Amino acid sequence: MSWITEYVRPKIRGLLRRDVPDNLWTTCDSCSQMVLTKELRKAQNVCPHCGHHMRVLVNDRLAWTFDNGEFTRIELPLAPVDPLGFRDQKKYTDRLKDARAKSHLDESLVVAHGTIGGHNAVVGVMAFEFMAGTMGAAFGERFVAAARLAILQKSPLVVFTASGGARMQEGVLSLMQMPRTTVAVQMLRDAGLPYIVVLTNPTTGGVTASFAMLGDVQIGEPNALIGFAGPRVIQDTVREKLPEGFQRSEYLVEHGMLDMVVARKDMPATLSRLIGLLTHAPADVKAPPPKPVAAPAAAAE
Structure with missing residues (x-):
C-alpha cells in the first residue's frame, strides 16, 4: 500500500465525516420513502408522500x-x-x-x-x-x-x-x-x-x-x-x-x-x-360582542 492509501485517504475521510443522528430520518411503513423526522412530527406522523398514518x-x-x-x-x-x-x-x-x-x-x-x-x-x-x-x-x-x-x-x-x-x-x-x-x-x-x-x-x-x-x-x-x-x-x-x-x-x-x-x-x-x-351543548368559547345597532333617524317635521 502507498502512503496515499495509508495516510492521505484516512485523513480526508476524517475531515469529510459528519456525525449524523440515528433518528434524523424515518422510513414510511407503507411506501418506504425516507422522511425527515422533524418534518414528519410537524405532519403529526402522517407520511407526506403517500398519506400513510403512522x-x-x-x-x-x-x-x-x-x-x-x-x-x-x-x-x-x-x-x-x-x-x-x-x-x-x-x-x-x-x-x-x-x-x-x-x-x-x-x-x-x-x-x-x-x-x-x-x-x-x-x-x-x-x-x-x-x-x-x-x-x-x-x-x-x-x-x-x-x-x-x-x-x-x-x-x-x-x-x-x-x-x-x-x-x-x-x-x-x-x-x-x-x-x-x-x-x-x-x-x-x-x-x-x-x-x-x-x-x-x-x-x-x-x-x-x-x-x-x-x-x-x-x-x-x-x-x-x-x-x-x-x-x-x-x-x-x-x-x-x-x-x-x-x-x-x-x-x-x-x-x-x-x-x-x-x-x-x-x-x-x-x-x-x-x-x-x-x-346539545355549544362549545365553551366566548362569542364576539354584538354589533351596535344604529338609532333610527328622526322623522322630518
Missing part, C-alpha cells in the same frame, strides 16, 4: 387532541402483577419491567381530561408501545376508572384504540376484561353521556370484540387495520382470496361497521363537532 406515542396523541395541547393526566389503579405466575421464554414480571423501561409508561392505557374545541372531555389512549397495547386486568381497572371520571365530570368519553388484543400472559383474566369494559360503556349510556371510539392502526382481537365496537360514533383513521383475527388467518381458514382493502377503515365504512374515516389533522375538529351534537 403509529403515535401516547403523549403526542393527547397533545394533538386537546385544545392547545393542554391536558391533565389522572392517576390510575394497578392490578396485581402476574396473578398466574406466567412464564414463556421469560417471566411475565420481566416483560412488564422491560415494557415500562422502554415506554416510560406503567400500563397500556393512559387517561386524561381537558377540552376539545371548548368542550370538556375525558380521553383514553391505548399505548401500542406498551406490550402492543394488549388488554389485561390493569387495563380493565383503568377503563372503568375512565368511565367513572367521565360520569363524575358529566363529560363524554373518547377512546383511541391501538392493540393486538387480550394479553396472553394473563390468560382467562385478560378475557374477563371484555365484559368488564362492556359494563363500563353501559354505565356511560345509563348516565346519558356520549362514548366515541377512534380506531387506529392496528385494532384487533378482544379489544375489537368488546368496547372498541360499542361507540355511539365509530371513527377510523385512514387505512387502519381493524378486525378480530388477522386477514392471513381468515384467508387460510375460509380458503378464499379476500377482497381488496379487507379489514381496512375504508372497507369497514362501506360495510357499515364504522361511521366515518377521519384524517389525523381533522380529528380534533371532528370530535368537537360530534361532542357538541351529542350533548
Whole structure:
C-alpha cells in the first residue's frame, strides 16, 4: 500500500465525516420513502408522500387532541402483577419491567381530561408501545376508572384504540376484561353521556370484540387495520382470496361497521363537532360582542 492509501485517504475521510443522528430520518411503513423526522412530527406522523398514518406515542396523541395541547393526566389503579405466575421464554414480571423501561409508561392505557374545541372531555389512549397495547386486568381497572371520571365530570368519553388484543400472559383474566369494559360503556349510556371510539392502526382481537365496537360514533383513521383475527388467518381458514382493502377503515365504512374515516389533522375538529351534537351543548368559547345597532333617524317635521 502507498502512503496515499495509508495516510492521505484516512485523513480526508476524517475531515469529510459528519456525525449524523440515528433518528434524523424515518422510513414510511407503507411506501418506504425516507422522511425527515422533524418534518414528519410537524405532519403529526402522517407520511407526506403517500398519506400513510403512522403509529403515535401516547403523549403526542393527547397533545394533538386537546385544545392547545393542554391536558391533565389522572392517576390510575394497578392490578396485581402476574396473578398466574406466567412464564414463556421469560417471566411475565420481566416483560412488564422491560415494557415500562422502554415506554416510560406503567400500563397500556393512559387517561386524561381537558377540552376539545371548548368542550370538556375525558380521553383514553391505548399505548401500542406498551406490550402492543394488549388488554389485561390493569387495563380493565383503568377503563372503568375512565368511565367513572367521565360520569363524575358529566363529560363524554373518547377512546383511541391501538392493540393486538387480550394479553396472553394473563390468560382467562385478560378475557374477563371484555365484559368488564362492556359494563363500563353501559354505565356511560345509563348516565346519558356520549362514548366515541377512534380506531387506529392496528385494532384487533378482544379489544375489537368488546368496547372498541360499542361507540355511539365509530371513527377510523385512514387505512387502519381493524378486525378480530388477522386477514392471513381468515384467508387460510375460509380458503378464499379476500377482497381488496379487507379489514381496512375504508372497507369497514362501506360495510357499515364504522361511521366515518377521519384524517389525523381533522380529528380534533371532528370530535368537537360530534361532542357538541351529542350533548346539545355549544362549545365553551366566548362569542364576539354584538354589533351596535344604529338609532333610527328622526322623522322630518
